[in-house]
Amino acid sequence: MTSAVVTSTDRARGGITARGRRPRRLTAGRIGLYAFLASAALFFLLPAWIMLLTSLKPMEEIRQGTIFALPLAPTLEAWAAAWGSACTGLTCEGISVGFWNSVRILVPSVILSVLLGALNGYALSFWPVRGANVLFAILLAGAFVPYQVFLYPLVRMFSSVGIYNSLAGIVLVHVIFGMPIMTLLFRNFYASLPRELFNAARVDGGGFFTIFLRVMLPMSTPILVVAVILQVTGVWNDFILGLTFAGRENLPMTVQLNNIVNSTHGVRLYNVDMAATVLTGVVPLAIYFVTGRWFVRGIAAGAVKG
């Protein structure tokens, strides 16, 4: 620890991009600083660590009430049960059903909402239409309004055209509620591109869709990555929309998970519960750890969506 601090101090002294306070030597304050950061890290890590430990223990060990202890006889039985045979209310086919449902909801929802967001952002940035910005402002403000305000009328509309409780219904709902943030992302991105680029394409005779598909979209990789990350985690983590619109056949993983844990009767299998919880959390976590900085950009922009 001491040497570590000294190195960072040395670097700080020679550093150009000075930010924050410059540590000059290992002081009591410096030790306190690390103590605080370490205990904060502990606070953030502990629940996930406990969850993982519990999922690897047999029930006998769990009943002893030592959640911090490492498993004496680690087993993946709870994971197998959570995946394949845990009961979600009526059926006992495990969380895998929800996993595949979530995948089936995720793929079309993400593709459609990202493409639509890109198209909206492109049109708003380069093809001014009177009233379009007012529409966009309303759309953005709508992103802040709780879903509860829209849900009942949407259910009525969807059932009147026969897509309530269907895959098409839940995908459409994700496209609708993903639209504000997707449009915002692409609009800001295209607005930052040099205008000359668009003008040159126009001079060359490019039309609306030609320019979009052959000039703008190929340049949009960075923002496409951010948008996809944002939408994948958003759709995967959704609970309330899946619960309301997906229907019994298509319930996403979060809803199935909640059913497994919170509507079991009789003895609760905490190891199975925790294995199912870890399985549900693993997808967004993997995206988070793999994409790192991109993910941070995404949530900074997508914090709006909540």
Added chain:
Amino acid sequence: MHTMLTKERERLPVRVDVATPAGSARRARRRIRPSTLFALAPMAVVVGVVYLGAMAWTVRLSTTSSKLLPTYDFVGLDQYERLFANARFLVSLQNMVVFGVLFIAACLVLGFLLAVLIDQRVKAEGLLRTIYLYPHALSFIVTGLAWQWFLNPELGLQRAVREAGFESFAFAWLADGETALYALVLAGVWQSSGLVMVILLAGLRGVDPDLWKAARVDGIPAWRYYLSIVLPLIGPMIVTATVLLAIAVVKLYDLVVAMTKGGPGIATEVPAKFVMDHLFERANVGLGTAAATVMLVTVLAVLTPWLYARYGSTSGRPA
């Protein structure tokens, strides 16, 4: 207001109405290409039908006596009177305020501390940031279930500490109606304070480093530097974080469902859950939509001043 809403309702039955934006666009002086209109049509439909239409429909329903199915009579503010005489709704509102104040305060304080401390050229900054932010990648369902288990009175933290020899240790917030709400706050802070850290860290990195040197020269202590100089400079970031957290408070639903189901009793009920239960389980659409309207008004009350301050003066693009 009412006539407007009635008109809105008549137009609603699903047939999509693109005529309005297209019509106004055609009146624009420049020639507008059909392809542009075609591209913007989905957005126009979503704004018109979903955001405005559904919102107006909900408000309209809150003035009816609808039970299981909607009826379109007009009972004035009867549902609101009923709502504000409903013990469960009043508890929900109170919980939202108490949760909101504690959650926002704790997230801001912890997020600010983490941002400032991590900005001190610490070792392993990247790793620490990753650790502080990862809960934000998890859904509130996963968060709620993890904490429900961690705080399990019989087999969780309390039992483990007692087994370790501290017999009188008591930490059973979830079992007690007086404290269950604080357990929700704890889980919420765990999930969200990393986000505050990220937002404020971006603000801190934008502060001119010369300010620190100047403060040093003047012999201003570090805590004073952060409190009196940095805090006002990153004020806008703090406001943004506060608004985001406040919106999350009004939307609070998943976490409650996963962690406490509103219990024990009705101790942790929240308005969002009140709406969902009355719309989809208790077959009381009138009361449910009235509560949804109250949520809408709450969000607008938080949002309008902020949007006005942030975007009102410059009609340019949002940052």
